[in-house]
Amino acid sequence: MAIITAPLLALLASQQTGTRRERLSASLRQAIAQGTLQKGQRLPSSRLMAQDLGLSRVTVEAAYSQLESEGYLLRKVGQGTFVAIAMFTDAKPVAATPGILALSQRGQQIVATGGCQDPPFPYAFAAGSPELRAFPHALWRRITASQQRQHGEKLMRYGDPQGYLPLRQAVARYLAQSRGVRCDAGQVMILSSSQQALQMIALLLLDAGDSVWLEDPCYPGARNAFITAGAQLSPLSLDHQGAQLTAGTPRLVYLTPSHQYPTGVTMSLERRLQWLNFATTRQSWLIEDDYDSEFYYGGMPMPAMQGLDNAGRVIYLGTFSKVLFPSLRLAYMVVPPALVEPLRRLRSVIDGHSAQLPQAITADFIDNGHFAAHLRLMRQLYHSRRDLLLEQLTLKLSDRFLPLDNHGGLQLAVRLNRGDAQQLSAQAAARGLLLPTLAPLCIRQSAPQQGWILGFSALERTEIIQAVDKLAQLDY
Numbered sequence: 001m002a003i004i005t006a007p008l009l010a011l012l013a014s015q016q017t018g019t020r021r022e023r024l025s026a027s028l029r030q031a032i033a034q035g036t037l038q039k040g041q042r043l044p045s046s047r048l049m050a051q052d053l054g055l056s057r058v059t060v061e062a063a064y065s066q067l068e069s070e071g072y073l074l075r076k077v078g079q080g081t082f083v084a085i086a087m088f089t090d091a092k093p094v095a096a097t098p099g100i101l102a103l104s105q106r107g108q109q110i111v112a113t114g115g116c117q118d119p120p121f122p123y124a125f126a127a128g129s130p131e132l133r134a135f136p137h138a139l140w141r142r143i144t145a146s147q148q149r150q151h152g153e154k155l156m157r158y159g160d161p162q163g164y165l166p167l168r169q170a171v172a173r174y175l176a177q178s179r180g181v182r183c184d185a186g187q188v189m190i191l192s193s194s195q196q197a198l199q200m201i202a203l204l205l206l207d208a209g210d211s212v213w214l215e216d217p218c219y220p221g222a223r224n225a226f227i228t229a230g231a232q233l234s235p236l237s238l239d240h241q242g243a244q245l246t247a248g249t250p251r252l253v254y255l256t257p258s259h260q261y262p263t264g265v266t267m268s269l270e271r272r273l274q275w276l277n278f279a280t281t282r283q284s285w286l287i288e289d290d291y292d293s294e295f296y297y298g299g300m301p302m303p304a305m306q307g308l309d310n311a312g313r314v315i316y317l318g319t320f321s322k323v324l325f326p327s328l329r330l331a332y333m334v335v336p337p338a339l340v341e342p343l344r345r346l347r348s349v350i351d352g353h354s355a356q357l358p359q360a361i362t363a364d365f366i367d368n369g370h371f372a373a374h375l376r377l378m379r380q381l382y383h384s385r386r387d388l389l390l391e392q393l394t395l396k397l398s399d400r401f402l403p404l405d406n407h408g409g410l411q412l413a414v415r416l417n418r419g420d421a422q423q424l425s426a427q428a429a430a431r432g433l434l435l436p437t438l439a440p441l442c443i444r445q446s447a448p449q450q451g452w453i454l455g456f457s458a459l460e461r462t463e464i465i466q467a468v469d470k471l472a473q474l475d476y
Contacts, residue, residue, distance in 0.1 A: 007036050008053060020055055024063040032072055032087055039086040043073070046081075106228055113224040114440075116195065118326065122458035123434040124467035127262075127411040129458040130322055131381060139370060140361065147360045155356040161347040162340070163190025163332075164359035170366040171318075171332050179293065180303030181316060181334055189333045189343055190354050194291060194319045195221045197333045200346055201252070201315060202229035204339070205285060210251040215243045217441035217449065219261045219289065222254045235443040242267030245274055252285045257305055258293040262413045262441055262453050264405035272305050279313040289317045294375050295457075296408035297383045312336035320362060322410060323375060328358055382410060382457045385464060389456045392468040400476055401451075410457035413438065416450040419476040425452070431470045 011027035018026065031037045043049065046060040053060070064081055067073040074084040103111065122129035147155065162168065168185040175181035191197050198221060206212065208230030214223060216235030226233060234250070236243040242265050243255055255275065257267035267275075279286045288305045306316040319331035335343060347353065365371050389412060393401055401414040415438075416424075425435040438451040456464060 007031060012053065020059045021062045021066070024053070024055065024059065025066050028063065028067055029072060032083055032085065035087075037083045039083050041083045043081045043083070106230070110224070110228050113220070113227060116221050116224065119434060122455065123432070124459055124463055124470075125411075125436075125452070125454040125456065126434045126458070127436050127453040127455035128322065129455055130325060130410065131378065131458050132325055133460075134377065134381060135325060136370065136374060140365070143361050143364050143370075144357070147357060147364060151360060155360055157356070159353035159356045159359075161344045161353050163188065163354060164356055164363065166367075167330075167359040167363040168332075170363045172334075174366060174371070175304075175316075175318070175334065179290065179301075180307035182307050182309075183316075183334045187334050187337060187340060189335065189340075189347070190359060191331045191333060191347070192329045192351070192354055193321065194289065194317045194331045194333075195225070196350075197317050197331060198222050198225035198254075198287070199228075200333075200343060200350070201285075201287065202226055202231070204342055204346055205252060206231050211248065213246075213248075213250045213253045214443065215255060215260060216443045217262060217438060218254065218443065219256065219291075220441055222287075222289070223443065226252075226254070233443060238263060238265055240265065241271040243271070243275075245271075245278055249282045250284050252287065253279065254287045254289065255305075256289045256291065258290050258301060259296070259407070259409050260405075261289075261291065262404075262411070262438060264407065264409060264413055266302060266405070266407060267305075269302065272302075272308060276305065276309055276311070276313070280311040284313065286314045287317065288314050291317070291319060292322050292409045294323050295379055295382050295410060297379075297386060298407040301408070306334060312338065315339070323371075323378070324362070324365075328362070330354060330358060330362060385456045385459065385461075386412065388461060388464050389454065389468070392465060396468055396472045404451075411453050411455040413453050414451050416452075416476075419450070419474075421450045421452060424474050424476065427474050428470070431473070433467060433470055 008027050008031060011030055012023055015023035015026055028037070037043070044052065046057050046064060050057040050060045064073060064075065068075050072084060074082045076082070118128065119126045165185060167190055168188040171188050172183055172185045175183065191200075202225045206226065206229040210231050211234060212226045212231040213234045213236050214226070215238060223233065234248070236246065238244065238260065242257055242260060253275070255267070257272060259266060275286060278284070286305070290304055293301050293304075304316060306314045313336070315336070316334040317331070320328050321331065386406060390403060390406065393403065393414070400417050400419070402417060404413040404415065406412050421437045421439060425437055428435045436453045438449040438453065442449055459467065
């Protein structure tokens with residue numbers, strides 16, 4: 001049935017009096033008045049209209065002729081029948097039903113978190129955005145075309161909830177060589193994001209009221225995932241060695257040991273071993289979020305905690321959003337063998353699997369050495385941009401900011417020596433700057449930190465200099 005004739009059936013059914021021609025004419029007038037049929041829109045031929053509506057062609061021709069004489073329709077020989085006018089209607093939108101929106105308690109918690117929204121364009125100083133102008137776009141297009149030629153039909157089918165096997169194998173090899181992670185492809189799960197990984201972990205391992213420990217300040221996506229699972233959150237204080245241990249038996253501990261988010265502290269080997277022993281004796285789960293360890297500027301980064309884990313208590317997370325590009329929507333999770341099948345089943349009921357073509361392209365990109373080459377280039381580029389930002393801050397704002405640990409990553413956290421970060425951020429927005437504040441990342445809101453997270457990775461030299469100049473013009 002044609003799209004146009006579907007609503008006409010309902011209008012015809014509402015017409016209770018008159019001949020078939022009169023009822024069809026009235027229905028067409030009403031459709032034009034309501035805007036269902038718009039000026040210039042072509043109607044089906046009288047033969048097709050008659051067939052769809054179950055009327056005789058003579059009846060439809062008569063109705064068309066009637067409305068043409070009234071000015072509603074225009075008929076062109078060899079072209080068809082068209083709506084001739086746009087009718088005014090004073091119809092008003094249906095008002096929302098008053099009352100309280102009946103969200104579940106979990107739904108209310110999710111809404112209360114404010115959500116997670118990354119800017120679509122890397123304004124200065126949006127945090128966590130990779131440089132996409134230097135991405136090897138032509139190479140990516142060639143790999144895409146090659147994968148479609150070789151495996152096009154296969155990659156269009158349903159995939160494995162755990163992920164495309166060649167990509168899982170490539171990830172396992174890469175992590176073993178670069179991060180000291182001990183795993184095989186059977187322990188790797190490919191997901192759309194590290195946020196999805198956190199939500200799945202919360203669903204699978206947490207019951208309402210379970211204790212979860214998090215670094216303070218911390219990545220808000222992790223906090224939101226555990227809040228919406230009904231967990232009780234406890235903040236962990238930080239020192240120069242990373243998150244400090246405390247008394248208690250949590251169900252789960254969330255850590256960013258390679259590059260603490262957002263302060264930048266790198267957890268010492270001694271502290272890592274203490275946490276691993278703690279998790280083993282307490283039978284707690286450790287989540288190691290290794291979100292940007294590829295970009296370490298102080299020499300060789302410390303190997304992952306997962307490689308030191310002999311008890312199977314560490315769940316390791318990584319993402320391609322920072323090292324390749326965000327809209328790729330690919331991340332990975334390395335889990336102890338006992339969790340593989342439960343997580344596969346959970347993934348199958350959440351969204352099935354990740355798209356197979358992007359996984360195949362990424363596997364090819366890694367296996368043929370392009371990934372390692374791209375990382376080397378980006379590491380050098382981001383290192384130089386980090387150094388330039390520090391140089392500019394020291395030159396122009398040394399009395400106003402205290403940069404925190406900055407051995408790596410895509411952003412730099414700074415503490416304000418004076419002024420209110422929220423008010424200054426509002427000033428900065430009027431000058432075209434985006435300044436994510438530290439305060440919302442603090443679990444203990446009694447003493448929120450006054451400062452910002454300054455993203456630099458996606459900004460070219462002139463953009464960094466101009467952005468710092470604007471920072472210097474704020475009214476501190």
